[in-house]
Amino acid sequence: MTIPLFKVTKVSKEYSGKGGTVKALRQVSFTAAPGEFISLVGKSGSGKTTLLRLLGGLEKPSAGQITMGRKEIPSPRIGMVFQEPRLLPWKTVEENLRLSMLHHDKTRQETLLAKTLKQIHMESWRSAYPSQLSGGMAQRVALGRTLCYEPDIILMDEPLSALDYFTRQSLQDTIEELYLEEKKTILFVTHHVEEALRMGGRVLVLREGALEGDLSVHYPYPRKGTSLSLEPLRRSILSILQPSEICSA
């Protein structure tokens, strides 16, 4: 059995406010092996982003435990790509990428910068400010910034949700290329079932804060989320997300 890179054990998260307590996550448990590409799918408000924020260390769980690392990588570096690019508007593309390389010396920075700009297809935009970029380009730079950080685990919080169909397809290809090239552990949040199947080697299904499904996708890349061979998996996921509607269909 593969030793996991991180382990989520019975994690719950509650938010208290004037309107009462909201349970965002309920006893979620799963593990992730090194080099695994996991899609996390669920409807809006199902707790996907909360789970990612807990893994990214931006919030603390109300109960349960998150264990990071294993013998070879005792404290893995975690990189995060947000729903919106979150680029620093006062920095150029190059400077935004350099922000995640402050711990490296100049030579390493240059090598990593050149490599990353090529990977994200933004070589000719290195001097541009974020305000001069399209949404897709900005999201590419955000992805590049995370790659420059050289993380062991990449958390992606619906990074393609605000993009048009074609830009989305193009970025899906880029992420897939990066994954096949670098074999990082990726947790990819989406609310598109097809996208989850297109990207992940494993799909976790979250419903109302609880982990309701854990499915393996044994199909080689490149894939199409709408491929007929993935139809049984798609139906399984939909039956978890909306059982009554699927049954009546």
Next chain:
Amino acid sequence: MFRFKNLRGLLLPALLFGVWWWGSSQEWWNSFLLPSPSRVGAAAADLFRRGILMTHVKVSLFRVLAGCGLAFGAAFPLGVFCGRSSLLRSLVLPLLEALRHIPPLAILPLLILWFGIGETSKLMVILMASFFPIFLNTLSGIAHCDTKLLEVGTTLNLSFRDTFRHILLPGALPSVLVGLRLGMGYGWRALIGAELIAAVSGIGYMIHDAEQLSRTDVVIVGVVLMGILGSLLDALFFTLTCSLLPWKGAKMHDDPLV
């Protein structure tokens, strides 16, 4: 680049000047109360030729720049610390809020008593006038820094020093610069007031001295000069702001204050 917007801004002053010139030539008012433009021009030329004008301008400019520099030195770090610490905010803000409502000229008699009639009391007046716009705008810029960008710093494991240098400070810079711009305007106005009361040099003193000698033409030279110098300082500051905020690009020129 030359812009027609700037030219439009000259229309109203030109109209006022025309009314002033026409009214004076038609003797609509007593020339002692409001001398003609030609008499004011002649007075300005005379003061300039004798070197008096430049001496007063240099003194006033030095005072306003030094006073604003001191105010920035005190207000900026305090604004940064208060912007980051709610504890410090709750300790410091009530007192500063009370002090903010005291016009600096109201405590000029005390300042003269404590620091004498020399430069220190005047610099203190400017410092007090410029302090609050700089402090409040720095505080606001730091406290309202985009939390989403701060989260990026957290996920990249940036130290506080790097977070401040790369995220907090540039994020707050537009607000800080607005504070500095307002502070300079406030300082300029307070300086003239201080020079009117206790000084032997400066544009305010020149106006006060001219009033004693019933030279309304020199008073007008001083008043117009104050307006022109204030606008020039502001324009210079705006140019500096544009070069410090290159990412703002064309948006800077949509500033309603420009």
